[in-house]
Amino acid sequence: MINTLQGLARNRGWVKSLLLVVLAVLVAGGLWLYVDEDAARDVKKKAELVALEAIGDAATRRIGGDSDGEASHGSAVELIKRPIEVQQVAENVYMATGVGNVIMVTTSEGNVLFDTGLVLQTPRQLAALQAVSDAPIHTIVLSHSHADHIGGTRFFAGQDTRIIAHKQFSEEQRYLMELEPYQYQRNRTLFPWMPAWDERPDIAMMRYGGIEPDLTVDDWERYSFTLGGVEFVVLGTPGAEGADNVVMWLPQQKILFSGDFFGPQFPQFPNVFTMRGEKVRKPMEYVKSLDFLMPLGAEIVVPSHLDPTYGQAQIGADMQRIRDAVQYVHDQTVAGMNSGRTVYQLMQEIKLPAELDLVQNHGKVDWAVRSIWDYYMTWFHFESTTELYPVPAREVYADLAAVAGSEGLVSLARNYLLQGAAVKTLHVVEVVLAAEPANSQALALRQQALSVLLNAAENGLQNDYEIYWLQSRLSDTAARLDSISSRP
Numbered sequence: 001m002i003n004t005l006q007g008l009a010r011n012r013g014w015v016k017s018l019l020l021v022v023l024a025v026l027v028a029g030g031l032w033l034y035v036d037e038d039a040a041r042d043v044k045k046k047a048e049l050v051a052l053e054a055i056g057d058a059a060t061r062r063i064g065g066d067s068d069g070e071a072s073h074g075s076a077v078e079l080i081k082r083p084i085e086v087q088q089v090a091e092n093v094y095m096a097t098g099v100g101n102v103i104m105v106t107t108s109e110g111n112v113l114f115d116t117g118l119v120l121q122t123p124r125q126l127a128a129l130q131a132v133s134d135a136p137i138h139t140i141v142l143s144h145s146h147a148d149h150i151g152g153t154r155f156f157a158g159q160d161t162r163i164i165a166h167k168q169f170s171e172e173q174r175y176l177m178e179l180e181p182y183q184y185q186r187n188r189t190l191f192p193w194m195p196a197w198d199e200r201p202d203i204a205m206m207r208y209g210g211i212e213p214d215l216t217v218d219d220w221e222r223y224s225f226t227l228g229g230v231e232f233v234v235l236g237t238p239g240a241e242g243a244d245n246v247v248m249w250l251p252q253q254k255i256l257f258s259g260d261f262f263g264p265q266f267p268q269f270p271n272v273f274t275m276r277g278e279k280v281r282k283p284m285e286y287v288k289s290l291d292f293l294m295p296l297g298a299e300i301v302v303p304s305h306l307d308p309t310y311g312q313a314q315i316g317a318d319m320q321r322i323r324d325a326v327q328y329v330h331d332q333t334v335a336g337m338n339s340g341r342t343v344y345q346l347m348q349e350i351k352l353p354a355e356l357d358l359v360q361n362h363g364k365v366d367w368a369v370r371s372i373w374d375y376y377m378t379w380f381h382f383e384s385t386t387e388l389y390p391v392p393a394r395e396v397y398a399d400l401a402a403v404a405g406s407e408g409l410v411s412l413a414r415n416y417l418l419q420g421a422a423v424k425t426l427h428v429v430e431v432v433l434a435a436e437p438a439n440s441q442a443l444a445l446r447q448q449a450l451s452v453l454l455n456a457a458e459n460g461l462q463n464d465y466e467i468y469w470l471q472s473r474l475s476d477t478a479a480r481l482d483s484i485s486s487r488p
């Protein structure tokens with residue numbers, strides 16, 4: 001899900017003082033180096049876990065919010081407030097809850113983990129699972145390279161632990177690392193409780209990346225192994241979150257460990273596109289992956305966020321509905337493109353039929369339409385020559401406002417709002433603000449238009465990302481209005 005949740009502690013000063021404590025323990029660890037390398041490694045790991053636990057607890061408190069911790073559909077704040085505890089899913093399957101679940105399958109020859117959660121929660125999840133079984137971790141399977149799924153890997157892994165991931169895992173990890181500063185800003189816009197980039201605790205042990213799988217599986221490939229009499233299958237399932245998606249299957253018990261294959265909630269309309277920003281997700285690969293998984297006949301789905309789902313018939317019907325909904329949106333988009341509809345027309349026109357209805361609090365159908373359009377034809381829409389050149393419309397806004405006059409434009413924006421056309425209001429307001437960034441009437445109209453959109457989102461599809469974005473723009477507008485009214 002979220003790739004940059006690791007930067008959450010209260011402030012840098014606080015983190016620094018904590019680091020001094022850690023450093024002292026690390027020096028002690030260094031002295032051990034001359035005596036026993038394994039012992040030194042253990043001391044260092046323990047010291048890091050102590051520090052991490054304090055940082056993680058502070059971050060969780062900081063996020064606060066109104067949520068009561070009852071995570072129902074996996075919004076970021078709900079997830080971080082989810083208590084860390086162990087749920088027993090089946091006789092030999094345990095799940096440490098958290099932002100990202102860490103799932104452990106116990107066998108007589110060692111344990112297998114599926115996903116390792118968010119690094120900030122590693123100490124508590126590790127302790128919770130070790131209380132169930134402290135047998136060595138034989139294998140860790142990582143569902144994909146997002147930070148909330150791989151964060152605890154090096155703390156859970158022992159010397160001989162084998163890591164299995166998708167063939168694209170390293171490449172996905174690379175691009176997420178290279179674009180981390182940019183993605184961080186985007187995430188912080190949506191999740192304003194994150195500290196600023198240069199205020200975040202930049203500590204080596206919390207840093208994203210650096211995981212090298214020992215074994216990889218490719219798209220729609222199966223890798224099977226047996227440990228302590230338990231058969232495991234790792235399957236490459238592209239098209240979901242990340243181009244490096246795998247799931248794990250226990251054929252004897254018909255349990256599917258789904259990672260983020262379905263998104264944070266099951267069932268829901270999937271994130272064919274994530275507006276946080278990430279590489280494109282391929283809709284027909286997703287459909288093919290569902291066709292690959294459905295015949296397994298899962299009786300339990302254990303996701304890496306929120307709770308498991310039980311019941312073969314319901315799971316099968318839900319998977320079919322997700323599959324058909326994505327296929328439907330895809331086919332309607334392609335048909336619309338072929339019949340000469342624009343992407344904006346298709347975003348307005350394509351709706352899920354009643355029998356394929358799914359919640360859209362994570363993925364959203366109209367954004368999926370646009371994403372499918374762009375996936376096939378990329379960014380040039382053959383609508384205007386200006387699309388081809390680095391001179392966006394907003395470069396003429398200030399001149400346009402000067403010619404049209406801000407009073408006339410403000411009145412136009414107000415009329416749009418009265419007609420219920422909030423987005424048109426925002427278009428006109430942007431023209432006015434390009435010329436007069438402190439025009440209080442324009443800012444007030446922007447505030448009203450955003451409120452209309454937020455109200456519609458909260459009472460409509462309740463898409464988390466749409467709501468976060470609108471809230472962020474509203475607080476930006478309120479701050480600008482405040483700074484104008486406080487001027488002498």
Ligand SMILES: [Zn+2]
Pocket residue numbers: 001002100146148149260304305
């Ligand atoms: Zn996730």
